[in-house]
Amino acid sequence: MKGIMIQGTSSDAGKSFITTVFCRLLANEGIKVAPFKSQNMSNNSYVTVDGSEIGRAQGIQAEAANTEASVWMNPILLKPKSDQSSEIVLFGKPLRTLSGMSYREDFYEQGIDVIKQSLARLEEAYDAVIMEGAGSPVEINLKDRELVNMKVAELADVPVILVADIERGGIFASIVGTLELLTPSERKRVKGIIVNKFRGDIRLFEDGVAWIEERTEIPVLGVIPYINGHMVEGEDSLSLADRFSDTKKSSIELAVLKLPYISNYTDIEPFLYEEDVSIRWVEEASAFGKPDALIIPGTKSTIHDLRYLKKTGLAQKVIDYYHHDGTIIGICGGFQMLCEELIDAEGMDTGSRQTKEEGLSLIPAKTFFSAEKKTIRTMGSLHSETNLPGNVLLEGYEIHLGHSVWNTEHGQSPFLVLDKEEEEGFYEEKGRLIGTYLHHLFHNDEWRALWLNMLRQKKQLPPGKTTFMINEKFKKLDEAVEQIHPFLKWDKVKEIIDGWGQET
Template identity: 35%
Template sequence: MASCLMVMGTGSDVGKSLLVAGLARIAVRRGLKVLPFKPQNMSNNAAVTADGGEIGRAQALQARAAGVPLSVDMNPVLLKPQTDIGAQVVVQGRMAGTARAAEYRGWRDRLMPKVLESFARLAAGSDLVLIEGAGSVSEVNLRAGDIANMGFATLVRAPVVLVGDIDRGGVIAQMVGSHALLPEDELSLIKGFIINRFRGDVRLFDGGLTEIETRTGWKSFGVVPWLPAAARLPAEDAVALDTPRDPGPGGLKIAVPMFARIANFDDLDPLKLEPQVALTMVPPGQPLPVADLIVLPGSKATIADLAFFRAQGWDVDLAAHVRRGGRVIGICGGYQMLGRVIEDPDGIEGPAGAVPGLGLLDVETRLGGDKALIETTGTEITTGAAVRGYEMHVGVTTGPGTARPMLRLADGRPDGATGHDGRVAGCYLHGLFGADGYRAALIEALTGRRPVPIDYEASVEAALDALADHLEAALDIEALFAAAAEPVLP
């Protein structure tokens, strides 16, 4: 069996995902076969595995850092929120049902055996399993149904390193408070802590480290300075609201409405790297700005997000954009919204029925059937550029508009639809903008200028290497890996 190390946090979004990715890359450099694992993830950003399942995109990035193919065992339970109080439950890559938050606690007994089964398979085939926790280690009010943090760690006796985010403030209280809330048998699993996202001279926090060590008895594994290069890696849990760069005269302005249930928004990451592009994520309550291109992204609940879109007045803004001659591209749920109607006869997303779409493409979508989970390649027909990515959707889109598909996939299937004047188009392929040739052709078509070539995949690899270098310099890596190999007695 492999050694293992579990990275837990004092709260959500403290940097656990990227720390695991960086540690995975470091372990690979040292000749170890390392696999990532997250017992339970909650995210609408998912990746398709080679065997047709889905896992959280954070685990996909971690697997990439480790140089291994994706497996459903890396994230055996994935919760995909559909409403504020309910989520789709994906177990070992396949949808197992939906559950309201209050009901989900009762799922522990049926889910934990699957979690342990997946972990055992990974551990049997690797030297090191790097485990990511979820949310806060000290959510003791949720402990009875916990499969993601100490509920899992105590069963497999996993050594734990606790991460706190100093950029938020109050990191000493985060650490000491977590120590105060955990029972002794769980405290015994924690081997030490990491302070993440420090801005400035880390020596200024020496007194803080001493305070935490004195009050908890935990070892400090180090302080990780803020790393700008991390912004080049796909984000999983939060859409960045960065101020868009000035693309200069003749640059491309792209606006993306932020749906309430936006999904797979990392589709947009390659566009952010282009110097000629100003990408604006438009939050609720703000109008869609004047732009050259509006992208409607994926959605976990297309009908609900279409109603949300209209409630913001974005449908009026989009119609004005089209009248001005602006371009529109819809991806997956965004593509479905662009059609004439969306039918949900079986109540997949809520009450059964049908709703009118935005009417910009002559297609209609009928939700239902098995979820399409397919990795694929193809060609974007207008530009002739190669594309690659994955499909992840429920439903079938038909209608006259599909006679003018946006893509021709490698297996010969057409995908998507294009309007009569070519200014509005949509498809089901996530990852479309990651294709360097297509992205460059799109920018050139809209600006009249060919952009400087950017290799998006190489930029992600470079960012992972930079992350690993950063952690090597900041942390006591030898002590971390030694903790992973150290047995934890019950």
Template identity: 40%
Template sequence: MTDSSTILHPIMLVGTGSDVGKSVLATALCRIFLQEGYRPAPFKAQNMALNSYATPDGLEIGRAQAVQAEACGVPCSTDMNPLLLKPNSEHTTQVVLNGRPIGNRSAYDYFRKEGRAELRTAVNAAFDRLSQLYNPIVMEGAGSVSEINLRDSDLVNMPMARHADADVILVADIDRGGVFASCYGSIMLQTPDDRKRIKGIIINKFRGDIRLFEEGRQMLEKICGVPVLGVVPVFNNIVIEEEDSVELERKAHSIAADKVNVAVVLLRHISNFTDFNTLERDERVNLFYTSNTADIEKADIIILPGTKATLDDLYELRRNGAAQAITRAHRNGTTIIGICGGYQMLGQTVKDPHAVEGSIPQLPGLGLLDTTTTMLPEKTTRQADFIFNGTPCKGYEIHQGTTTYSEGHPKAGQEADTIVCAKRCTGTYMHGFLDNPAVIEHFIAPLAKNRAAATHHTSIEEFKNRQYDLLADHVRKHVDIDKLIKIMHT
């Protein structure tokens, strides 16, 4: 155990590129510092992700920083991720500042130098507030640290490290190849002052016998002039939430005869796919992501997930035949569940009179629920409790639009209930809906008869804490934590 009364420098993990494992390693360090007796907190000045989370005070941050806050054992706040970018399309993104949307921007408008001072002031102020409450701050960069064409407009990498006076650790993905060139280039492309701030390297995603890389490690230290603090092997037995959806298509989508087959429709703008992690771990369930109409129709349960662009994805579902496959499957007895944007799609109509999402003013929904959704500029973000089959449950809402009952419904014109049910069809705005054992049992148990034994439901909190501890153990074995903390002392 280290002397946790000592104030440590902030530590920042930057990458040789995107998807090198910065977020997972930051999560590991958050848990390790907690175990060492410190009071750590995560910080990422700017995050680009469709996976987001509602803070206790009803504001929005990137899901990755909420996960890291869990690993730290502290409530999440917008100061941990003051700037969140949520792409609407390939060219535009919704900008969320301090938990609230401030408008949509094109990539060109966002990344040009003009107007950056206000955002820089905001993210620096968020860090300053956070650093008054926690020690140490575990910071995370974004993408590659060596994008020199963006240096003047950068808010999240080395300029943030300079403001925080952080010790910087470069993370490289050896599984991609080119680790020597990427590490050397990433360091040498920095300004002389920023180069001095980089205090170490962590090689991530190693496969095979680490002893075979010992000579390579020494060579890397020699050419880069900084120590290699660790070589972390790939792991497959620890479950940490993924930050983006790049891996979803790789998840198997073959039908399993002895399990309940759950198809999550793979939308182009899918968001908060972490809603299905608990269900995926259920031993009775075979969960897969697909947009293939044949696979959709073979499932026992079809889930329409959240989306950042309900109308655009609804249009695509109609164009590619998936909408028709879902309604056919429903007629043939399949259970349909819609969450957030997926819930909006299940109704009679989705309207966008204020062009909140784009140029599509209105589309017919799938018609499985007696509801109508109208998009509104204001966003709802809140954590919430709800009752399901008499059992208290928890979830959170992040959505734009309000949903009311349609004409012909006994409550026509009234705002729809938290959970709306029709025959074999359920819709809700509640993210985390399927993290609740009572909800899972309602949908899975009737279909699991004579297939697989019922599973014991570990609470989501207990499961996550076990994974954070396993991750910390894994990183401790392969990273010199004592040396890292010594760097942060000086």
């Protein structure tokens, strides 16, 4: 197979970003390229055109490569449901939930077959494949049955570039230590090293580059400067702090509950590019404060995270905030928590049958968890009962097990009308309380502007202009590519890709 694999000395070293950049560079040169990550562990997912679920990073990488995302680009997605177990999404569909030990012992051979199938499909359809590893390739306790690093490079027979995060500190030890723990055959695959997230004058690291090359006999292919605001969405919660590190004080403050099993937090990322909006993550009741609006995001374990809110006192803070004129929007799992009761008869959310949990009781509905997960892209518009101005169209996707049934004494008060005239969500108190299953909601520019202007009006601030994210989506990425290019030996990277397997 023609391609290359990006591995890292640690998690969050920048593998996803480098993979995305490589996909973009090759696509810009007219090469038909695809991303690939055999096994992804993330609750931040992406729904393909056919309604399949893959890791969000691979979906964004496919967009950067100017191609349609498919399950072949991420055949195995692990979605953590607790500290001990994860749901296996195989070829875009839920398979079963296994503990880490059961997955390692019972799934390995099936995983190898799945990876071989995917690589064969990608090799047939594309000129090159840019692969991404996970964590570190030298986790010794897991290495003999891993499905995502050197074993995959071996199956695909591609060279490897090792990415190290200099911002963490200890970069020389991390590079040398990683290489020392590889077997001789694995080490031969490593054809380049990239130093990522460098701050300051790169000339100050010239001696460091020389030392690495002399010590490892592997070329350094780039010392990449730290790039903020590149709009490559994060893969999982490890990158959350980095993405939302800006502590600017703004006219509109949004608080977001940082749930233990938060999923699809990229729903919040469009607000990063609104000049008068700041985002504050809330983990403790004492830090709740007085935000202009509260967002309760999605979660892979709704009842678990609802119990967390109760245990920490955040649940009562949310209720009190709403009753004191606060504005709340719950998305997917956040919507479910706002209901009166959550019922998990089959144990699909908790793993325990006949589980019931009282919700925050702000939305007059009950949520029932079912065995069949709904994964679909959808379009719709604001329901006429919202009495909001304009004909605002929205598109997004749904990923959820539960469905919410309304208290007939109250009525539904729907938020949206989706395809096939299906009413969805909850809207009340002139938008002070919204619940919806629609992920990607705030990526809709007109709706985001309308909602923010409701908050501005409430504070007697002038309305803001619409920020058109669809125009900005890859502008920032292309700017990042331009910034990186002078510091990356791109021609050498292409030589490694083209020359692999041709050595005599």
